[in-house]
Amino acid sequence: MTTLKPGDLARIDLTLNGEAVSGHAEPRMLLADFLREKCGATGVHVGCEHGVCGCCTIVMNGVAVRSCLALAVQAEGAVIETVESLAPDGTLNAMQEAFRKHHALQCGFCTPGILMSLIDLLRRNPKPEREEIVHVVGGHLCRCTGYSNIIDAAMDAINGTAK
Numbered sequence: 001m002t003t004l005k006p007g008d009l010a011r012i013d014l015t016l017n018g019e020a021v022s023g024h025a026e027p028r029m030l031l032a033d034f035l036r037e038k039c040g041a042t043g044v045h046v047g048c049e050h051g052v053c054g055c056c057t058i059v060m061n062g063v064a065v066r067s068c069l070a071l072a073v074q075a076e077g078a079v080i081e082t083v084e085s086l087a088p089d090g091t092l093n094a095m096q097e098a099f100r101k102h103h104a105l106q107c108g109f110c111t112p113g114i115l116m117s118l119i120d121l122l123r124r125n126p127k128p129e130r131e132e133i134v135h136v137v138g139g140h141l142c143r144c145t146g147y148s149n150i151i152d153a154a155m156d157a158i159n160g161t162a163k
């Protein structure tokens, strides 16, 4: 095991949105900051930095996590998906399209995290009830849109009617 001294950088190798990436980080660097600053994944938004707002939510090793609550070094070898993975060629996926259709975002700051939490939910349960969506979306802070449009958008996407 390598012992890092103050000022040393740790090398981190991970898979980000299907591509192998490597970078160096101070041992205390947050995963959210690493993804944004070292990997260019600026769809990872940082709001509260203490696990409350949900803006920084990503999917890591198949589970939605708040990347401000993890250290970059904890992601060594991880498979990470960010909001950028949802539209790799610029074409919105069904959930994103439903958000557009239902005006489920205004400033959009909260949106990447909500989308990733919903993607995580749909992988575990492709046909969730409205209450489950409310529960998931309720874990995110949106200061401007209000939640009903977001929940309507998710229901629309799930029922396959978003276009």
Ligand code: FES
Binding pocket: 045, 046, 047, 048, 049, 050, 051, 052, 053, 054, 055, 056, 057, 066, 067, 068, 069
């Ligand atoms: S920035 Fe991570 S939960 Fe708010």
Ligand code: FES
Binding pocket: 104, 105, 106, 107, 108, 109, 110, 111, 141, 142, 143, 144, 145
């Ligand atoms: S759309 Fe602005 S914070 Fe949610």
